[in-house]
Amino acid sequence: MRQSLGIAEAKRIAELGATGRALAVNTTNIDTSEMCVWDVVAEANRAVAENDVKRMHEVLWASAALPGAFPRRAKSTASFTSTAA
Secondary structure: OOOOOOHHHHHHHHHHHHOOOOOEEEEEEOOOOEEEEEEHHHHHHHHHHHOOOHHHHHHHHHHHOOOOOOOOEEEOOEEEEEOOO
16 A cells, blocks of 8 residues: 555545545444544545655555454554454
């Protein structure tokens, strides 16, 4: 993902978001079983503003995680994994 999603791609996502397009991913807090929807356009805007895509990568990795197959990802103080079964 580090090679495929950099600042240029985050800028493109942010630009498309400015036209009204949406991009969201779901994760589940595996400690509380609560679903969390992440606004990827907002994460892209943040990445561009901070010139750092690390948080965006973490959100996308967490949304792609499979419990038991890949390690969970910590976001803030909570741990998340994909909602996909």
